[in-house]
Amino acid sequence: MTAAVTAPIAYSALGQRAQPPTIARLMALMLENPKLLSIAAGFTDTRSLPESAVQAAAAALAARPSEPDHLQYGTNQGRPKLRALLADRLLALESVDASAYAAPIRANFFITNGSQQALYLAMQVLCDPGDIVLVDRPSYFVYLEMLVGLGVQARSLPVDAAGRIDGPALRGLLGDLRDRGELARLKAVYFVSYFSNPSARSFDEAEKIVIAEALTGAGAIVPVVEDAAYRELYYTTPHAARSVLSLPAWAAFPKLYLSTLTKPFATGLKVGYGTCSDAGLVAKMLHVKGHHDFGTANYNQALLEEVIAHGGLDAQLAVVRPVYFSKMRALHDALIAAGLPALGWRWAVPGGGLYLWLEAPVALDTGLDSAFCRACVEAGVLYVPGELCFGDDAPKNFVRLSFGVLGEVDLAEAGRRFASVAKRFA
Numbered sequence: 001m002t003a004a005v006t007a008p009i010a011y012s013a014l015g016q017r018a019q020p021p022t023i024a025r026l027m028a029l030m031l032e033n034p035k036l037l038s039i040a041a042g043f044t045d046t047r048s049l050p051e052s053a054v055q056a057a058a059a060a061l062a063a064r065p066s067e068p069d070h071l072q073y074g075t076n077q078g079r080p081k082l083r084a085l086l087a088d089r090l091l092a093l094e095s096v097d098a099s100a101y102a103a104p105i106r107a108n109f110f111i112t113n114g115s116q117q118a119l120y121l122a123m124q125v126l127c128d129p130g131d132i133v134l135v136d137r138p139s140y141f142v143y144l145e146m147l148v149g150l151g152v153q154a155r156s157l158p159v160d161a162a163g164r165i166d167g168p169a170l171r172g173l174l175g176d177l178r179d180r181g182e183l184a185r186l187k188a189v190y191f192v193s194y195f196s197n198p199s200a201r202s203f204d205e206a207e208k209i210v211i212a213e214a215l216t217g218a219g220a221i222v223p224v225v226e227d228a229a230y231r232e233l234y235y236t237t238p239h240a241a242r243s244v245l246s247l248p249a250w251a252a253f254p255k256l257y258l259s260t261l262t263k264p265f266a267t268g269l270k271v272g273y274g275t276c277s278d279a280g281l282v283a284k285m286l287h288v289k290g291h292h293d294f295g296t297a298n299y300n301q302a303l304l305e306e307v308i309a310h311g312g313l314d315a316q317l318a319v320v321r322p323v324y325f326s327k328m329r330a331l332h333d334a335l336i337a338a339g340l341p342a343l344g345w346r347w348a349v350p351g352g353g354l355y356l357w358l359e360a361p362v363a364l365d366t367g368l369d370s371a372f373c374r375a376c377v378e379a380g381v382l383y384v385p386g387e388l389c390f391g392d393d394a395p396k397n398f399v400r401l402s403f404g405v406l407g408e409v410d411l412a413e414a415g416r417r418f419a420s421v422a423k424r425f426a
Helices: 013-017 022-032 051-062 080-094 102-107 114-126 141-150 167-179 205-217 279-292 298-309 312-337 371-379 408-424
Strands: 110-112 132-135 153-156 186-192 224-227 255-260 272-276 355-359 398-402
Touching: 013 141, 022 141, 051 298, 051 312, 080 102, 080 110, 080 272, 080 298, 102 272, 110 114, 110 279, 114 141, 114 186, 114 224, 114 255, 114 272, 114 279, 132 141, 141 153, 167 205, 186 205, 272 279, 298 312, 312 355, 312 408, 371 408
Parallel strands: 132 153, 132 186, 186 224, 224 255
Antiparallel strands: 110 272, 255 272, 355 398
16 A cells, blocks of 8 residues: 655745754753753753742632632633732842832733743744844743744844853844844844843842933833842842832833742743733733633632742742752752862852852853763763854853752752763863
8 A cells, every 4th residue: 555645845944944842852861861960951940949939829729619610711911919919029039119010010911821821922922023122141041932932033142251241242132133123123032131041140239220211312212021020039138229210211111020829939820920010922922821711720720829829839939949949959969079179160159049150161162962961961961052142243162051950969960970071171
């Protein structure tokens, strides 16, 4: 019997750009080698996930005498009580008089299927193929891959030798865009501002103001997307900088602030949230969201509503902050003890988040297809190559290590394996 021959599919431009995500390739490597210790994927600590708090919330919902509305479809924008609770929490984090901006924050609050969905919605309604988005350097590599899939160009916000925003260089970049006739294609600016993925660095207020002033000077009043996914995952002290929502330098800009409950509470519930100073932008995003799912999972939202209302989120943060601090120290100390600094590697000790951001000697290629990366996999350790975390002009000598999921003993062993490979390539 002759096998059927199917006609080739005529994919859309989006379909033609679609490629398997790099994170899937990294996960495949891990699954193919069960002895591999992965310090690549940004998973959270499984042992400290809040099972009892979720069980209590589920029991409370089941015990309600009213009809189980939490098992019915919800609204596209999200459950009103959960939005109100999260808006209150966000306004408290800003630590300033909120009277001037609290109303739009509350009115334009929305819930999404993780913050990744909100990022995709924003880029869908703001950008066409060929448009430009300014991104932090380094930046969240899953977001950068999303831009590639949408045909959008990422241009890095210039930084100085210390990794801080370089105002004169940014003004020069914007001037170059204007001179080449490309400034009109600049549609947004994006940055992860608190205990960043991948660098664990936090922007201070001065840096945020520098970006706003440079854009204002160039006449580029474009939407700003502040990704604050790790804002509450500090170890001992919160980062004091306000968000763009309450900084006067950003007053004229459409401001989209995004965060999530997956990292600080439970990744499996996949609930993110955001708010925006511009009602029109939120309306556009919600219009597209309606085509995606016409409402984030209502039961998950109801669980988190119950948890937050009874202090469960703060209780969980009190559990995981010292856990992640201790895990960070386990990996950091293992790298120090193995002699990595003496080989020319350097990194900053973070004050929060889930990552160490390592810079190797400039001549060492740590990229995904490098001999160093292959040697690490053979030695039983997997990392995220830093080259994935740059929107343009990507250096090859950076590495992101995640300490979220492995236990301290395994983290120490992963650090030793990584350093042993580094010694061979010294």
